[in-house]
Amino acid sequence: xxxxxxxxxxxxxxxxxxxxxxxxxxxGMAVLTARLDALRSQWRTRWEQINGYExxxxxxxxxxxxxxxxxxxxxDDTARLARLHARLQHAGRIAQExxxxxxxxxxxxxxxxxxxxxxxxxxxxxxxxxxxMPRA
Amino acid sequence: MPNLTxxxxxxGRVIDALRFAEEGSLDNNAVDLIRxxxxxxxxxxxxxxxxxxxxxPPNVLPFHLAKGVH
Numbered sequence: 001x002x003x004x005x006x007x008x009x010x011x012x013x014x015x016x017x018x019x020x021x022x023x024x025x026x027x028g029m030a031v032l033t034a035r036l037d038a039l040r041s042q043w044r045t046r047w048e049q050i051n052g053y054e055x056x057x058x059x060x061x062x063x064x065x066x067x068x069x070x071x072x073x074x075x076d077d078t079a080r081l082a083r084l085h086a087r088l089q090h091a092g093r094i095a096q097e098x099x100x101x102x103x104x105x106x107x108x109x110x111x112x113x114x115x116x117x118x119x120x121x122x123x124x125x126x127x128x129x130x131x132x133m134p135r136a
Numbered sequence: 137m138p139n140l141t142x143x144x145x146x147x148g149r150v151i152d153a154l155r156f157a158e159e160g161s162l163d164n165n166a167v168d169l170i171r172x173x174x175x176x177x178x179x180x181x182x183x184x185x186x187x188x189x190x191x192x193p194p195n196v197l198p199f200h201l202a203k204g205v206h
Contacts, residue, residue, distance in 0.1 A: 112154040119147040
């Protein structure tokens with residue numbers, strides 16, 4: 001489900017035109033609304049990019065969507081990092097215990113391939129956030 | 137936010153480990169190289185995880201973007 005921005009609408013707050021301050025406020029609200037509409041359009045574009053990342057990385061639908069939140073909530077990579085950690089530890093265990101046959105070698109390669117996929121996804125998400133939400 | 141440099145280095149290490157694993161010889165030398173690259177990858181990952189945990193911002197939203205506010 002696509003999160004939605006809750007936007008304030010200038011037209012929903014009718015101000016008496018006789019009060020100069022309220023008129024100014026109404027104009028400010030109109031500018032703010034236009035800005036929010038533009039931001040919403042940007043978010044929609046980013047949203048499409050994220051969907052592309054998911055398809056490209058072959059991850060389950062919606063896995064990336066929780067990262068760059070449209071409501072500007074804190075972004076948490078913890079789950080993906082934990083999964084990557086588990087894959088690397090699994091690969092490390094195989095290497096430690098010895099690669100004795102083709103099956104263990106294949107298992108190792110699979111774990112490493114999956115780990116690379118995770119890192120690629122983390123890199124893309126981090127690059128995306130750097131672009132969209134640069135630090136102050 | 138995960139550090140891009142650390143993540144890129146981490147990816148390089150895992151790719152190297154995969155390269156040695158896929159070369160097929162898998163003698164002691166190759167396994168040592170795989171292990172070495174994986175250990176370094178795990179070290180970088182720990183650094184990335186620490187950074188990500190430290191950088192989570194407080195859950196403070198502008199009132200007009202908070203859920204349920206219309």
